[in-house]
Amino acid sequence: MAKKQKKAFREFLESQNLRLTREREAIIEHVLRKHGHFDPEELHFELKGNGAKVSRASIYRTIPLLVNAGIIEKVENTDKHAHYELILGRKHHDHMLCTRCGKVIEFYSEGLERLQDRLCKAEGFKGNSHTLEIKGLCSRCNR
Amino acid sequence: MAKKQKKAFREFLESQNLRLTREREAIIEHVLRKHGHFDPEELHFELKGNGAKVSRASIYRTIPLLVNAGIIEKVENTDKHAHYELILGRKHHDHMLCTRCGKVIEFYSEGLERLQDRLCKAEGFKGNSHTLEIKGLCSRCNR
């Protein structure tokens, strides 16, 4: 695996007349190995530890490319800086966020997806992505 | 109107041993007069124009208080900095965001609310607020 996302990235770059450099390759490969959410500084730190020489600037420059290529997506957290997660090749899901312990629960509901489609149709809106974040207390914290 | 939100704010401040100052009062009164989304710098600029003398620092310090008091809520936009909107006394709603023209459509669905309650229950999660943002193209841009 991982082939699929790299292929998508390569094709995206090509379509934009952009180049697949060692740096961009190191970044996407690292992202594909990650589970859960991550942020740019974290990527930078980990890539440095890996021996890859990729500057902070390149990371910040590559992230929007990965987003536009549909490979990762920004997820909104409580935190002040941006967080991302891999989406291409993963099943879509939404998040519940525990405001006490910070736990993130991923969930998926077919009914929710269908309902949203219906709501969009009612507004004449062509939705192509969405983010649903429910804040509250997880089962452990709610006692 | 506007009484209701000011009362809630006063009670919130009291419960936290905080004080209702002229500055905080000017801020909440201005917020109550606003429609739609706003950001801190905008508030600062407008309050200055109003003749109210409220520093940028006080605005940034007051906003989290209004959020904690349940009077306003952060809304996530495409932009890099934080945006807010009045929620206390308004009906809850979610957003569709046109990625082409920036138009924001507010919508509400009872079914959506109920479905979310059910999903929370299934996870043992006690949800107490949520944000659903659908990105796509509005009817005008989708041609």
Added chain:
DNA sequence: AAGCTTATTGAGATTGAATCTCAGTCTAAG
């Protein structure tokens, strides 16, 4: 494989939203 055009990189400067500092001020309780 060499040449060439143009995208890309990295280090450091820069921006800008948000936060912090601290001395002077004001609120609210007694």
Added chain:
DNA sequence: CTTAGACTGAGATTCAATCTCAATAAGCTT
């Protein structure tokens, strides 16, 4: 009216994110 401690404003500071620009490398062309 007094007092304790919350609050304010101006400016400094932080820090994520972006920009600059000279040096480098991708990848098409021959």
